[in-house]
Amino acid sequence: MDGWSELDNFLRTDPRDVGCAEALEMLHVYAELSAAGGPVEQRYPGIAAHLRACGPCNEDFEGLLAAVRSGSQ
Amino acid sequence: MLVRIALGEVRRRGPQLRIAGPELDDLAYQAAADALVAITGKIGQFRGESLFTTWAYKFVLLNVSTKIGRHFWRNPTVPLATEDWDRLPDRFGFDPAREAEWRDLLAALRRAVNEELTPRQRRVFVAIVLNDVPLDTLVIELASNRNAIYKTLFDARRKLRAALVTHGYLPDELSRR
Numbered sequence: 599m600d601g602w603s604e605l606d607n608f609l610r611t612d613p614r615d616v617g618c619a620e621a622l623e624m625l626h627v628y629a630e631l632s633a634a635g636g637p638v639e640q641r642y643p644g645i646a647a648h649l650r651a652c653g654p655c656n657e658d659f660e661g662l663l664a665a666v667r668s669g670s671q
Numbered sequence: 672m673l674v675r676i677a678l679g680e681v682r683r684r685g686p687q688l689r690i691a692g693p694e695l696d697d698l699a700y701q702a703a704a705d706a707l708v709a710i711t712g713k714i715g716q717f718r719g720e721s722l723f724t725t726w727a728y729k730f731v732l733l734n735v736s737t738k739i740g741r742h743f744w745r746n747p748t749v750p751l752a753t754e755d756w757d758r759l760p761d762r763f764g765f766d767p768a769r770e771a772e773w774r775d776l777l778a779a780l781r782r783a784v785n786e787e788l789t790p791r792q793r794r795v796f797v798a799i800v801l802n803d804v805p806l807d808t809l810v811i812e813l814a815s816n817r818n819a820i821y822k823t824l825f826d827a828r829r830k831l832r833a834a835l836v837t838h839g840y841l842p843d844e845l846s847r848r
Contacts, residue, residue, distance in 0.1 A: 601765030601773055605780070606841050608763070609832035611825055618818040626721040626729045652821055654736060654806045661680045661732045666725055668679065
């Protein structure tokens with residue numbers, strides 16, 4: 599990806615993006631469904647849009663997914 | 672159990688962090704302790720939408736993020752007030768050999784940052800985009816919360832893109848370069 603595309607992607611905003619508060623509120627449900635291979639993008643499009651744009655929330659999601667998948671529950 | 676999840680998480684994130692060894696483990700223990708307090712305080716809010724453990728792990732993850740943000744706030748690698756526009760091309764992967772193609776675009780972006788953004792939007796944009804300050808660190812610096820900082824940056828991104836589209840530097844929403 600060149601600089602133009604990288605900058606354009608960074609500046610583009612998705613109106614479905616629910617923001618950090620709402621995404622984090624449901625992150626445990628989203629992570630479990632994702633770990634089970636469920637249709638998270640279809641069921642929670644606003645959270646999916648947010649996680650694509652928000653590095654810190656996506657990092658938390660990846661960590662939670664790893665914890666769920668580790669079978670440590 | 673919470674400590675195990677916290678240790679696993681700091682080790683997962685370890686390669687990206689400039690923290691290691693006992694300091695990283697200490698961060699994990701503190702995050703687990705704070706998570707336990709949060710879980711105890713919010714246990715009445717658990718609605719059974721997931722396993723209880725998944726819900727509880729979330730608080731560990733959030734506290735790990737907060738602790739990492741605080742660590743970088745105490746040990747900044749770049750002064751938070753710095754404004755180094757020379758980093759922008761590298762930040763977005765512009766090829767130095769093709770500067771003639773992108774020089775005007777980045778000049779327009781800088782103009783839009785100065786003219787279109789509110790002082791707070793500008794401060795958040797500069798910290799996160801130019802200085803690479805972690806968002807969770809900026810949350811502490813500005814005594815705010817992640818949602819508010821994200822929303823500030825979200826609005827700044829939207830304004831900047833609109834300005835660049837207006838001046839013909841980026842395509843409108845219906846087309847892609």
